[in-house]
Amino acid sequence: MAALAQSVLVTGSNRGIGLELVRQLAARPQAPQHIFATCREPDGLSGKALRELAAQHPSIKLVQLDTVSLPSIQRAVQAVQSHLKGQGLNLLINNAGVSSRATLQSVDSQEMLSAFTTNVIGPLQVTKEFLPLLEKAAKGQGKEGLSCSRAAIINVSTKVGSIGLCLGVLEAPMYPYRASKAAQNMMTRCMAAEPKDKGILCTAIHPGWVKTDMGTEKAPLTVENSVRGILTVLASLSQDTTSAFLDWEGNSVPW
Numbered sequence: 157m158a159a160l161a162q163s164v165l166v167t168g169s170n171r172g173i174g175l176e177l178v179r180q181l182a183a184r185p186q187a188p189q190h191i192f193a194t195c196r197e198p199d200g201l202s203g204k205a206l207r208e209l210a211a212q213h214p215s216i217k218l219v220q221l222d223t224v225s226l227p228s229i230q231r232a233v234q235a236v237q238s239h240l241k242g243q244g245l246n247l248l249i250n251n252a253g254v255s256s257r258a259t260l261q262s263v264d265s266q267e268m269l270s271a272f273t274t275n276v277i278g279p280l281q282v283t284k285e286f287l288p289l290l291e292k293a294a295k296g297q298g299k300e301g302l303s304c305s306r307a308a309i310i311n312v313s314t315k316v317g318s319i320g321l322c323l324g325v326l327e328a329p330m331y332p333y334r335a336s337k338a339a340q341n342m343m344t345r346c347m348a349a350e351p352k353d354k355g356i357l358c359t360a361i362h363p364g365w366v367k368t369d370m371g372t373e374k375a376p377l378t379v380e381n382s383v384r385g386i387l388t389v390l391a392s393l394s395q396d397t398t399s400a401f402l403d404w405e406g407n408s409v410p411w
């Protein structure tokens with residue numbers, strides 16, 4: 157199995173899909189040289205599982221990163237840069253996100269703002285601050301076309317943010333979550349259009365309905381299977397799938 161990328165950064169990697177992404181990346185026969193596993197409290201209680209995992213794999217570097225705090229993002233860029241020693245960052249996975257089940261009757265502006273802050277402004281600012289490192293990776297020697305091994309931004313999205321599908325509104329109104337992920341999808345399209353000439357791929361991935369704190373135990377898909385699928389899809393991405401919205405099995409999802 158070829159290396160997916162030499163360097164990968166995952167946001168929100170202390171639990172759920174983010175933690176499993178780090179676990180499976182580190183376990184690959186050709187693991188990335190640098191796996192930047194970021195979370196809000198790498199030294200706190202919520203970072204325990206990630207610290208235990210990092211202790212088994214020298215490729216995992218824990219980095220504090222709160223995606224809604226610009227100083228935290230900028231400190232993370234400095235930390236990553238010093239590990240990379242002049243190399244660029246190949247793959248940025250904007251995974252951190254929050255859900256909300258508010259209905260039209262219960263929703264308030266604070267909940268909307270909070271979802272937009274984490275699910276839209278978070279990945280936007282993270283991408284903006286890491287862009288110079290992604291651009292550096294894209295310019296690396298012998299790199300052509302678009303791929304995760306060259307330079308890529310992956311935004312973890314959701315089918316319930318699809319305007320085209322507009323799935324199960326009555327069962328899952330989730331106004332803040334759905335609207336914020338639809339906005340994140342537009343950001344993916346913009347980012348794919350903008351850095352294309354710079355050799356950076358940008359794709360949105362729906363991980364399925366997954367058994368995590370967010371997905372709950374009712375979800376049909378295990379986090380192991382979802383992430384196995386996501387990593388297979390990431391390895392297949394190219395010029396043809398930049399600006400795409402794909403699920404964990406590689407199927408196209410309407411925007």
Ligand SMILES: NC(=O)c1ccc[n+]([C@@H]2O[C@H](COP(=O)([O-])OP(=O)(O)OC[C@H]3O[C@@H](n4cnc5c(N)ncnc54)[C@H](OP(=O)(O)O)[C@@H]3O)[C@@H](O)[C@H]2O)c1
Pocket residue numbers: 167168169170171172173174195196197202221222223224250251252253254274278312313314315362363364365366367368369370371372375
């Ligand atoms: N599970 C599903 O069924 C499902 C379906 C579709 C899409 N998704 C998407 O998949 C992604 C991961 O979801 P999940 O199921 O793994 O959720 P999860 O188990 O609730 O984990 C969410 C992760 O995001 C982190 N996070 C939240 N706000 C953050 C911030 N400001 N800075 C840094 N990290 C932050 C959390 O960190 P803390 O521990 O510090 O809170 C946690 O690590 C999300 O973008 C979600 O929308 C999930």
